[in-house]
Amino acid sequence: MTDEQRLNELITARLAGTIDTDGMAELESLLQRYPEQRASYSLLEQYWDAVPVAGQAPGDIFRDIMAVAEPAHPSPEKTIKKGGIYRLRWYWGAAAVTLLGLFFLFRPDGRAYQQVVRTADGERKTFRLSDASTVHLNGGSQLRCVLDGSGRELWLEGEAYFEVAPDPARPFVVHASGVNIHALGTAFNVKAYHGQPSCETTLLEGAVEVYADKTPDSRIRLRPYEKVSLDGTASIAAPIKKINLKTIRAGAPATLPVATPLADSSLTETAWVSNRLQFDEMDFEELARLLQRWYGVSITFRDEKPKHYVFSGAFAGETVTQALDALQLTEDFRYEVQGNNITIFGTSTKK
Amino acid sequence: MGDAEVNTLWQAVCGADDQSAFRTLFDGFYQRLVRFAADLAGTREAAEEIVSDVFVQLWKNRRQTGGVIRLKTYLYTAVRHRSYNYVRDHQQHRWLGLDSIEEPAETGQHPSLEWKELQQQLDAAVDRLSPQCRTVFRMVREEGFKYKEVAAILDISPRTVETQLVRAVTRLRETLQAVQHPVR
Numbered sequence: 001m002t003d004e005q006r007l008n009e010l011i012t013a014r015l016a017g018t019i020d021t022d023g024m025a026e027l028e029s030l031l032q033r034y035p036e037q038r039a040s041y042s043l044l045e046q047y048w049d050a051v052p053v054a055g056q057a058p059g060d061i062f063r064d065i066m067a068v069a070e071p072a073h074p075s076p077e078k079t080i081k082k083g084g085i086y087r088l089r090w091y092w093g094a095a096a097v098t099l100l101g102l103f104f105l106f107r108p109d110g111r112a113y114q115q116v117v118r119t120a121d122g123e124r125k126t127f128r129l130s131d132a133s134t135v136h137l138n139g140g141s142q143l144r145c146v147l148d149g150s151g152r153e154l155w156l157e158g159e160a161y162f163e164v165a166p167d168p169a170r171p172f173v174v175h176a177s178g179v180n181i182h183a184l185g186t187a188f189n190v191k192a193y194h195g196q197p198s199c200e201t202t203l204l205e206g207a208v209e210v211y212a213d214k215t216p217d218s219r220i221r222l223r224p225y226e227k228v229s230l231d232g233t234a235s236i237a238a239p240i241k242k243i244n245l246k247t248i249r250a251g252a253p254a255t256l257p258v259a260t261p262l263a264d265s266s267l268t269e270t271a272w273v274s275n276r277l278q279f280d281e282m283d284f285e286e287l288a289r290l291l292q293r294w295y296g297v298s299i300t301f302r303d304e305k306p307k308h309y310v311f312s313g314a315f316a317g318e319t320v321t322q323a324l325d326a327l328q329l330t331e332d333f334r335y336e337v338q339g340n341n342i343t344i345f346g347t348s349t350k351k
Numbered sequence: 352m353g354d355a356e357v358n359t360l361w362q363a364v365c366g367a368d369d370q371s372a373f374r375t376l377f378d379g380f381y382q383r384l385v386r387f388a389a390d391l392a393g394t395r396e397a398a399e400e401i402v403s404d405v406f407v408q409l410w411k412n413r414r415q416t417g418g419v420i421r422l423k424t425y426l427y428t429a430v431r432h433r434s435y436n437y438v439r440d441h442q443q444h445r446w447l448g449l450d451s452i453e454e455p456a457e458t459g460q461h462p463s464l465e466w467k468e469l470q471q472q473l474d475a476a477v478d479r480l481s482p483q484c485r486t487v488f489r490m491v492r493e494e495g496f497k498y499k500e501v502a503a504i505l506d507i508s509p510r511t512v513e514t515q516l517v518r519a520v521t522r523l524r525e526t527l528q529a530v531q532h533p534v535r
Binding site: 009317 | 370377378381408410411436441469517519523524
């Protein structure tokens with residue numbers, strides 16, 4: 001090591017405050033040997049100590065934050081009367097969060113009530129239930145919620161991500177395609193589209209128990225980052241697939257104290273919550289179904305070959321044509337757009 | 352804001368839902384976190400959104416996180432995670448400007464510089480460091496983090512932190528020498 005390099009190391013240690021007495025002595029003797037370095041050393045020290053003062057944040061930013069973090073919601077009784085659904089400002093998703101298609105039905109006694117939230121294809125919604133749980137509803141889905149003093153029951157068709165507010169006195173149960181998911185304070189994703197053979201539950205945090213209508217005694221308990229795929233019509237409930245996320249978890253320090261990870265967007269199962277369309281080794285036919293729901297378009301294949309192309313990737317802010325253009329970079333196909341209808345065909349089958 | 356003060360305020364937030372303590376913490380950290388996030392995420396707008404989001408989550412989760420965490424490290428770690436997610440999600444639209452490529456320091460033209468000008472030259476040299484090098488330098492200098500803390504927050508080894516910091520100091524010394532002894 002040259003004296004110059006050593007000097008850099010010692011000055012760094014001095015500035016960062018990690019230098020010991022031996023180091024100080026060595027630095028001093030080096031500066032005596034190279035007196036011309038002393039001026040720049042003291043200037044650097046002066047610069048190091050002149051830390052720019054960070055200004056204060058404008059007050060309105062704080063107000064915005066508190067408006068989201070602590071929505072001024074009334075007591076549960078009042079909530080019931082008002083309908084109790086709150087729009088959560090969604091910083092991450094650029095998707096417009098709308099509450100159209102939201103219905104309230106009141107029981108005669110006015111206590112328990114039912115909410116139904118629907119999304120069209122291409123639409124995603126985020127909303128807050130009266131118990132402070134948050135639900136993200138993916139495109140082409142419907143969720144019916146009944147929340148009362150003794151329990152929280154929800155019926156899902158489609159896909160939703162739940163961040164459940166802990167309340168041991170009121171169990172939180174999601175019913176989807178003949179499968180029941182029993183949750184305590186927890187975050188999990190349920191995917192159960194009509195026509196899909198099974199109901200997929202992915203747990204991000206906490207604990208859930210999953211069981212089929214037919215086999216209420218055979219319950220599967222998931223640990224975080226496990227996924228279970230369950231056919232509600234089958235007679236035996238057995239986990240089909242476990243997902244292993246060691247690589248994703250390794251990046252996070254073990255002490256990371258985040259209590260509610262906002263739907264881990266590095267995970268394919270929940271990427272949609274962060275407004276990402278993510279797919280791994282999916283054939284084009286299946287991907288097309290995903291794109292239909294995501295963008296609210298209709299996609300047809302004019303010939304067989306492109307259906308079997310396999311893609312992996314992710315889209316965030318792209319339009320459907322940008323997405324298709326990107327897919328064209330990997331595989332050879334063409335497409336035509338007519339209004340909301342997209343036709344995909346191989347390059348050899350020109351009109 | 353010292354560690355002890357941060358800790359007291361944070362306990363008030365967790366234990367007593369003290370919004371004014373939360374406000375004080377927010378005022379103390381917001382701009383610094385935004386600068387940190389801007390370094391990682393690339394744009395100021397994204398940085399502001401990331402930091403706001405971290406504070407939203409912090410307030411919401413205050414009871415679960417109470418007591419067990421060192422707030423400062425937590426905030427920087429959370430901002431880093433979100434910044435990386437942001438960069439990953441926006442990768443296809445993000446281009447590195449030419450000026451973000453590391454270049455040798457400019458040779459100063461002025462034999463004697465006022466302190467203010469010198470400071471600006473050094474600030475510019477810091478801006479020209481590689482992203483990781485710059486982030487490490489700022490965290491140690493401006494936030495007073497220890498190597499180990501920087502390593503934990505950025506998820507790199509303490510050895511890398513040290514190497515990067517030495518690199519930054521080397522570059523700044525070169526800048527100073529060029530300013531003091533311009534090439535004629």
